Amino acid sequence: MLRLIAKRVLTAVPLLIVVSFVIFWLMQQAGNPAAQLAGNNPSDEDIARVEQELGFDQPFFIRYLKWLGAAFQGDFGTSYFTGESVTNSIVSRLPVTLSLVAVALALAIILGITLGLIAGLNPGTWIDRAATILASVGVALPYFWVGMMLVLAFSINAPLLPATGYVSFWDNPVGWFSHLILPGLALAIAPMAVVARQTRASVAEVMTQDYIRTATAKGLTKYRVVAKHALKNAAVPVVTAFGLEANRLIGGTVVIEQLFVLPGLGRLAYESVFARDFPQVQGVLLFTAIMVLLINLLIDVSYAYFNPRIRQS
Amino acid sequence: MNHRRTGLLAISLVACLALATGCGSDSGNTGGSSEREASTSDCPPVDDAKVDPEGHFTWIYSVGNTGFDPATITTNNSQMYLYPIYDSLVHVDAAGEPQPMLASDWEISEDGLSLEMDLISGWTYHDGTPFDAESVKANLDRHRAQGSWNANALSDVAEVTVNDAATVTITTQSGAAPLVPILAGSAGMMMSPAVFDDPSQELNPTGGSGAFTLASYQPGASVHYEAVDNYWDPDALKVKEMTYLISGDDNARLNSVLTGQSDTTFLRASMYEAAQADPAAVVCEAPSLSAYNFTLNVDKAEFDKPEVREAIDYAIDRQSIAAVTNGFCAPGVQMYPDFYFAASDNLTPSDEDYNPEKAKELLASVGLEEGFSFSLVVINLALYQQIAEVIQANLAAVGITMEILPVDISKLADDFSVNQSADAQMSEQKAEQDPSIQVESYLLEGGFMNPGGWSNDEVADLAEQARTGKTNDERGELYAELFEKVDEVTGPNITLCHLTTPFVLNDQTMGVEIYADASRQFRGVAKATS
Numbered sequence: 154m155l156r157l158i159a160k161r162v163l164t165a166v167p168l169l170i171v172v173s174f175v176i177f178w179l180m181q182q183a184g185n186p187a188a189q190l191a192g193n194n195p196s197d198e199d200i201a202r203v204e205q206e207l208g209f210d211q212p213f214f215i216r217y218l219k220w221l222g223a224a225f226q227g228d229f230g231t232s233y234f235t236g237e238s239v240t241n242s243i244v245s246r247l248p249v250t251l252s253l254v255a256v257a258l259a260l261a262i263i264l265g266i267t268l269g270l271i272a273g274l275n276p277g278t279w280i281d282r283a284a285t286i287l288a289s290v291g292v293a294l295p296y297f298w299v300g301m302m303l304v305l306a307f308s309i310n311a312p313l314l315p316a317t318g319y320v321s322f323w324d325n326p327v328g329w330f331s332h333l334i335l336p337g338l339a340l341a342i343a344p345m346a347v348v349a350r351q352t353r354a355s356v357a358e359v360m361t362q363d364y365i366r367t368a369t370a371k372g373l374t375k376y377r378v379v380a381k382h383a384l385k386n387a388a389v390p391v392v393t394a395f396g397l398e399a400n401r402l403i404g405g406t407v408v409i410e411q412l413f414v415l416p417g418l419g420r421l422a423y424e425s426v427f428a429r430d431f432p433q434v435q436g437v438l439l440f441t442a443i444m445v446l447l448i449n450l451l452i453d454v455s456y457a458y459f460n461p462r463i464r465q466s
Numbered sequence: 467m468n469h470r471r472t473g474l475l476a477i478s479l480v481a482c483l484a485l486a487t488g489c490g491s492d493s494g495n496t497g498g499s500s501e502r503e504a505s506t507s508d509c510p511p512v513d514d515a516k517v518d519p520e521g522h523f524t525w526i527y528s529v530g531n532t533g534f535d536p537a538t539i540t541t542n543n544s545q546m547y548l549y550p551i552y553d554s555l556v557h558v559d560a561a562g563e564p565q566p567m568l569a570s571d572w573e574i575s576e577d578g579l580s581l582e583m584d585l586i587s588g589w590t591y592h593d594g595t596p597f598d599a600e601s602v603k604a605n606l607d608r609h610r611a612q613g614s615w616n617a618n619a620l621s622d623v624a625e626v627t628v629n630d631a632a633t634v635t636i637t638t639q640s641g642a643a644p645l646v647p648i649l650a651g652s653a654g655m656m657m658s659p660a661v662f663d664d665p666s667q668e669l670n671p672t673g674g675s676g677a678f679t680l681a682s683y684q685p686g687a688s689v690h691y692e693a694v695d696n697y698w699d700p701d702a703l704k705v706k707e708m709t710y711l712i713s714g715d716d717n718a719r720l721n722s723v724l725t726g727q728s729d730t731t732f733l734r735a736s737m738y739e740a741a742q743a744d745p746a747a748v749v750c751e752a753p754s755l756s757a758y759n760f761t762l763n764v765d766k767a768e769f770d771k772p773e774v775r776e777a778i779d780y781a782i783d784r785q786s787i788a789a790v791t792n793g794f795c796a797p798g799v800q801m802y803p804d805f806y807f808a809a810s811d812n813l814t815p816s817d818e819d820y821n822p823e824k825a826k827e828l829l830a831s832v833g834l835e836e837g838f839s840f841s842l843v844v845i846n847l848a849l850y851q852q853i854a855e856v857i858q859a860n861l862a863a864v865g866i867t868m869e870i871l872p873v874d875i876s877k878l879a880d881d882f883s884v885n886q887s888a889d890a891q892m893s894e895q896k897a898e899q900d901p902s903i904q905v906e907s908y909l910l911e912g913g914f915m916n917p918g919g920w921s922n923d924e925v926a927d928l929a930e931q932a933r934t935g936k937t938n939d940e941r942g943e944l945y946a947e948l949f950e951k952v953d954e955v956t957g958p959n960i961t962l963c964h965l966t967t968p969f970v971l972n973d974q975t976m977g978v979e980i981y982a983d984a985s986r987q988f989r990g991v992a993k994a995t996s
Contacts, residue, residue: 188884189876190540192615193898194907194914200884202613234532234540235685236668245684301717308725316721317713317728414526414713414722416687424530424686424714429876 154457161453165446172442173224176435177217185209186233186429207233220435229436234428239436242421249319249417250406252329256337257402261344262395268345269352269391274379276357284349291346296405300339300412307335317414336413340405344398351394359383389456396452400445509750509969512704512977512992521705521993523975526719526728527986530686530712533668536655537614542896545652546986550691550708551674552655555583555602556646557989558899560979562755562806564646568597568656568675574642578936581642582635589698591658592674599628604659606636609652616653619903620645622933641934643941644900651899651985677703677989687712704977704992723747723970729993730971730978732986735792735849741970751968752980753803755897758787758795758853758962760842761908763882764918766889768838775956777828780821781864782857787962790852795963800949801895801904803964806982807938808901810946813953825864837865840889843881846872853962854892883917894965897983901945905929908959909952920958924951 187207191199208216220230229239272284308316314335320328359365360383368378406419418437425433531547532540539545557567566572569583589597603626610620623645625637636645648654658673667673671680677699678691691708711728713719720737722728724744733741733749741749760782762769769775784797797815802808829835844854851872858868871888873881882891898904907913910929911921928948935941952959967980974994981987 184877184880184885186876186880188880192540193542193618194903195618196912199618232685235530236533236538236665237685242685246687304721308721312725315727316725317718318711318722411713411715412718414711414715414718414727416684421686427714427874427876429874 154454157457158450158454161450165450169439169442169446170221173221173439174217176438176442177220178213180431180435181213181216183429183431186431189429190233220432224436224439229439230432232425232433233430234433235430239432242433243418243436243440246416246418246421248321249415250403250410250419252319252322252333253336253340253406253409253415253417254399254402256330256333257340257344257405258395258399260337260341261348261398264341265345265348266352266391268349269354270356270379270384272349272353273356273360274375281353284353288346288349288353291342291349294342296339296343297408297412299342300336300409303335303339304412319415319417332413332415336409336415339412340402340409343405344395344402347394347398348391351391355386355388355391356383359386362386392452392455396448396455399448403441403444403448507750508752509971509978509980510748510973510976512990513994516976516994517704517992518995519704519706522707522709523705523988523991523993524709524711524728524730525986525988526711526713526722526731528712528714528716528719528732531689534671534680534683535667536652536657537609537611537616538668539615539652547689547710548652548655549676549985549987549989550678551671551676551680552657553676554650554652554654554656555585556650556654558647558650558981558983558985560752560981562647562982564650567650568602569649572646574936578641578643578934579639580635580637581645582629582633585632585634586698587632589675591656591660592679592694593658593660593672595658595660595673597656597675598631599634600631601659602626602634602656603628604662605656606634608662609654616651619648619651619653619899640930643936643938644902644933647899648903653899678708681707702990704990708988708991720970723972726972729975730969733968733970735794737970738792738794738968741968746973748971748973748975749968750971750978750980751966752982753796753805754965754967754980754984755802755806755982756965756967756984757798757801757803757895758791758892758965759895759908760857760890760892760960760962761882761915762890762918762958762960763886763888764920764958765886766840766918768834768840769889769918769958771832772956773828773832774834775958775960777825777864778861778866779956779960780819780828781825781860781866782960782962783820783860784815784962785820786856786860787853790856791849791963793966794968795965798961798964800953801908801959801961802901802949806901807942808932808945808949809942810949810953812946812950822860822864829864829866835865837867839867839869841869841871841887842890842892843871843873843878843888844892845875845878847875850892857892879914883914886917892962895961899983901941902929902933905932905945905948909948909957916958918958922951922955922957925955925957 185204187200187203187209188195191203204210227240231238268284272281275281304316307314315332319332322329365378365382368382406417407423410417410419411423422437425437529543531544534548534551536548536552553568555567555569557565559565568586570586571584573582585599585602591597606626609616610623622638622640623636624639627635629635638645656675661667661673669683677697678693681690681692683689689710693703693706697703716734716737719731720741723731724747741747762775764770788795788797799815799819800810800813842854844850854870858870861868878891878893881888907915909925911919925948928944928951932941932944932948935944969978969980971978974996976994977991
């Protein structure tokens with residue numbers, strides 16, 4: 154297992170370097186923000202002075218290597234606009250995004266596995282068909298639409314939950330959860346549907362296997378058969394789907410954080426792009442890439458846990 | 467049979483969702499096809515009997531700030547976040563009129579070149595440093611130094627002299643009158659000289675002079691302020707705390723107010739009906755000095771011809787543009803609306819402004835009967851692009867082909883003013899503290915929004931005279947003459963319409979004023995006891 158982890162980490166390093174180059178190169182294509190930063194009605198001299206201050210008078214590769222070198226030491230630079238350290242910005246926004254993703258994933262797992270299990274244990278029945286339709290609709294609905302509908306339904310028409318804002322868990326755990334239910338649910342609908350479909354297919358297939366029949370013949374209760382044998386064997390494809398959805402969720406936070414006014418990383422990325430705050434965009438993107446690679450590593454380790462053949466190979 | 471049941475289930479699901487969200491309910495929407503009449507309605511005034519002394523006011527806006535040091539901000543929007551922390555020498559009220567603030571009175575010299583200001587006494591900066599004439603001089607010298615955001619606005623200042631502890635004289639090169647409103651913005655904000663060299667003030671200001679101190683700040687997300695004790699102008703401070711939230715999403719901002727998480731936000735056209743439909747919400751609106759502009763780079767040969775600029779002016783149907791904005795932008799043919807002191811009474815929109823036949827004749831007179839083509843950069847927001855499409859159709863009708871290039875707002879000036887990759891631009895002209903700044907930018911050689919260097923001697927002379935005028939009446943006449951001249955020769959900046967700014971607030975909020983210059987100040991705002 155350790156070899157597997159080491160191998161995955163080592164292959165991630167060149168990938169990160171390529172990603173960092175692409176991020177840096179793409180940002181440079183957007184021009185430079187010197188005119189924005191040079192004051193009201195700036196003269197050409199004002200703009201040139203700011204360009205020099207920002208380092209835009211240096212060659213591209215020099216700027217890239219300087220940035221990459223600092224990034225590897227945890228210094229993503231300083232925001233052009235707010236003057237705040239990008240690393241500090243990321244660290245301060247991270248709890249919001251992690252909270253949102255955690256709530257969304259928890260909802261997706263609980264609801265998805267429950268739905269998939271019910272459908273998989275009752276193949277061909279109306280329950281199965283209803284669950285399948287729910288899952289299909291869930292996959293097709295875009296995050297932003299679900300989010301807007303949830304706000305209309307549960308904040309405006311029936312004022313039960315807050316429509317916007319965020320409260321820290323440490324300040325008020327109940328407030329924290331109430332502010333995250335709607336955005337978490339909006340974000341969870343699609344992964345929940347995927348997890349439900351995968352669980353349903355895996356459970357339905359596993360339940361027809363010989364060892365399940367044997368276990369049932371031994372006199373085990375249906376609950377024990379499902380819990381002890383079926384779920385673990387059905388887990389590999391579910392984990393695969395779950396991993397992919399977790400990566401998608403991180404992208405989804407950009408839209409959901411905007412819609413629910415959550416001060417997380419997604420919103421930071423969105424606003425930084427519009428402001429052409431290059432250090433901030435580069436820092437957030439690189440950090441997100443690292444998060445995605447870590448999630449993929451976790452998925453690989455999970456495969457190995459659930460499937461010994463992968464571990465051995 | 468199974469398929470039919472599946473289909474019914476799907477339909478039921480969609481129907482349930484629609485019912486749950488009240489999609490079928492009456493929101494007062496009549497289809498959105500009718501044009502709204504622009505109007506003026508005051509927001510609820512302060513009722514002193516209802517004021518909650520522990521009140522907490524929350525404003526939610528679309529864009530964040532770029533720091534808290536008035537000399538190093540990099541956007542006009544940042545000033546909004548500085549008003550609670552820093553008082554300025556002058557306060558421009560909601561109508562755009564300069565009023566005393568830290569300068570209790572002022573007088574312009576006989577020759578119009580210098581401004582003597584009397585300062586309030588007994589006030590200190592938040593860090594305990596006394597507010598006096600020396601500190602005012604130190605601030606103004608810092609604001610006009612190279613690299614300061616305010617350097618261009620104060621470029622005409624020659625010297626600041628301390629007369630005594632409570633009086634300063636500001637001497638200018640060409641005229642002191644424009645300085646008065648300029649000193650109401652970031653250029654006149656007073657910060658404790660003790661913290662001038664402290665870079666942490668950008669994120670954590672401790673040397674303010676205003677009614678509030680900063681309690682917490684998350685860049686791009688929220689700013690929280692707490693009232694100071696014993697503020698020098700107690701009538702202007704009626705809440706204990708203020709929070710400014712930031713969200714670029716129109717729906718999210720409106721939802722925030724309608725569900726009580728915020729007290730006030732501004733409305734775009736698309737939010738107006740939803741805000742009005744809510745019985746607990748109050749909508750108020752007032753005309754502003756902002757305008758939508760269509761600006762040409764005269765480096766392009768065709769735009770250097772007055773006949774072509776005039777043809778474009780005649781080809782644009784401003785009534786259609788007003789309709790596209792749902793009445794939020796009233797047709798206009800000069801830089802400022804008629805209620806502003808710098809506007810000309812003789813330049814009012816009329817039916818004759820839209821005349822495609824006249825436009826074709828003008829184009830033919832300079833050999834362009836076959837038309838020509840050019841590119842326009844426009845902000846990549848729906849409304850701007852819709853207006854650009856109206857103009858595109860108008861110009862196509864007279865044979866001119868306009869390519870629309872949508873770009874994000876931060877890149878617009880880059881493409882038009884710096885790189886000059888586009889021949890024209892369409893954007894909102896935000897009101898500056900004084901018309902001299904706007905005129906310099908759009909209508910004088912070397913102006914940032916005049917990349918082609920268009921110039922007209924008479925316009926330049928009038929601009930110079932208007933700078934030196936002593937009173938608004940005197941200056942207003944000169945600006946009126948200037949805009950009439952610009953209209954006569956059709957300058958490179960074509961005004962399309964003047965904006966109205968509606969706000970939505972909850973019924974507990976009092977004393978919100980909508981400022982004509984589009985500055986967002988909440989001086990004297992109050993919350994009612996619940």
